[in-house]
Amino acid sequence: MQVLVHRLCLMIPVFALGCVAPIEHHDVPYDPRFGDANKMDLYLPADDAGAHPTVLFIHGGSWSGGDKTHFVNAGRRLARSGFVVASVNYRLVPDGVFPNNIEDCLCSLAYLRAHAVEYGIDPGRIVVMGYSAGAHLASLVGLASERSELASDCEVAGGQPVAPPAAVISASGPQDMRTFWRDAGDKAGVEKIFGGSLDELPDAYDLGSPRFHVRPGAPPFLLLADAIDFGGIEDMRSALADAGNDVRRLQVAGSLHILEQHDDPGIYEAGMASETPEAWIAIEDFLVRTVGMAVTAPDGGGS
Amino acid sequence: MRSLRSMTSLVKCLAIAAVVLGSPAARAEPDAPTDVIATQPLALVARGVSVSYERPLTDRLSAAALGGFRAAALGDYGSTTGTAGAELHVWLRRSSVLRGPYLGLHVSAGYTRLTDDVMGYAGASTGLTQRIDIGWRFVVHRHLTITPSLGLGCREDIDMRGQLATTTRGMAAIGLEVGWMR
Numbered sequence: 001m002q003v004l005v006h007r008l009c010l011m012i013p014v015f016a017l018g019c020v021a022p023i024e025h026h027d028v029p030y031d032p033r034f035g036d037a038n039k040m041d042l043y044l045p046a047d048d049a050g051a052h053p054t055v056l057f058i059h060g061g062s063w064s065g066g067d068k069t070h071f072v073n074a075g076r077r078l079a080r081s082g083f084v085v086a087s088v089n090y091r092l093v094p095d096g097v098f099p100n101n102i103e104d105c106l107c108s109l110a111y112l113r114a115h116a117v118e119y120g121i122d123p124g125r126i127v128v129m130g131y132s133a134g135a136h137l138a139s140l141v142g143l144a145s146e147r148s149e150l151a152s153d154c155e156v157a158g159g160q161p162v163a164p165p166a167a168v169i170s171a172s173g174p175q176d177m178r179t180f181w182r183d184a185g186d187k188a189g190v191e192k193i194f195g196g197s198l199d200e201l202p203d204a205y206d207l208g209s210p211r212f213h214v215r216p217g218a219p220p221f222l223l224l225a226d227a228i229d230f231g232g233i234e235d236m237r238s239a240l241a242d243a244g245n246d247v248r249r250l251q252v253a254g255s256l257h258i259l260e261q262h263d264d265p266g267i268y269e270a271g272m273a274s275e276t277p278e279a280w281i282a283i284e285d286f287l288v289r290t291v292g293m294a295v296t297a298p299d300g301g302g303s
Numbered sequence: 304m305r306s307l308r309s310m311t312s313l314v315k316c317l318a319i320a321a322v323v324l325g326s327p328a329a330r331a332e333p334d335a336p337t338d339v340i341a342t343q344p345l346a347l348v349a350r351g352v353s354v355s356y357e358r359p360l361t362d363r364l365s366a367a368a369l370g371g372f373r374a375a376a377l378g379d380y381g382s383t384t385g386t387a388g389a390e391l392h393v394w395l396r397r398s399s400v401l402r403g404p405y406l407g408l409h410v411s412a413g414y415t416r417l418t419d420d421v422m423g424y425a426g427a428s429t430g431l432t433q434r435i436d437i438g439w440r441f442v443v444h445r446h447l448t449i450t451p452s453l454g455l456g457c458r459e460d461i462d463m464r465g466q467l468a469t470t471t472r473g474m475a476a477i478g479l480e481v482g483w484m485r
Binding site for chain 2: 073076077078080081225227234237248249250251252253254255276277278280281282284285288289293
């Protein structure tokens, strides 16, 4: 199907492509102990502009599925716009039971900082971005990276807490795992993330809830929400704002799972979609405000 | 280049719309339908409206002009999206224009503007869509039409601030149109 769509795109003259393709490095191991589970894909701008703002993508998939390739289109787009992009895999349940999953994400952030010169990364301008389960982990990276209980013992982190990123974009992911467990139709699915129920492991649910790590001085947050706000996204926005932080929440009426890259049943621009123009305009505006844009985007280009 | 490409697509839309609105209806047989006005009820879910006007060109060919609006952003943002487009339908049954199975070519352009409640203007983007559809129009009691469709095509998103690179991607579309046939 993807080949058919691609050929269809190429047949339509208005989509005549002409772009500077990013430089891509696939399956870069950031923690070789865990094989394919701890690899990342890197998309680098094809320029010599020095240190670039960087986006670290964390994919979704209910903590048990998904892959770093979900963000290939968005990764290439941002790389053509002057960002270094790293899309990471992390351990999935059962191997990725909390806190293994968040430790992997923190390790990948430490890896990017350790290899900043090699990849043209500005270590002070790294934004962490995730959707669905990845949004939950992105928010945790933003708010709880310095908690010693979550410190990764991977080589680049060395068991030490990791400094928080410059900003966080969290799309359609739960922020309060207590509420998420209580509201879940599939409680067993949530319990697999923590290895037990809320009643059995209340401290783990609290430690794994970004909402409970909100504090003054948190990185700027952009929260994206589906048509149905679930998992405490609105409460998260209120908590961040009440603590004096820079936070925005965009909810898009009629949208499905915002930023999901697989399906997009758009209907005359006025129907339901997961990858909405509203979300990407808000992302661009947020990136400009928080880490700046590296260069003016080249015209044209396909994904 | 960006504006040229946008212009090319808009010209296509306008050309088909002009054909729709300016052409005489196909030579009418007794009881042959003359036009269909329709809307997409699913657009309401996204706080939008969508309207189309379709006329036959021949006994196997028809063309439709489309317009839409939505205000979908909530929370700390507000947005407006305006859309214009056109469709060409090839009706697959002999002498059965405006009803039954069809193949369609869809082109449309949408402009979305987003505002931040605190900072004001946040940005804008233009989306260009070209698609091939397959659908079936059912006619109930001679006038009420229900038209489900499936489409496959491409969408190009152009950032109007010029800071995000233009992106083109494949898309699938599910349509459900309800209309009135005269």
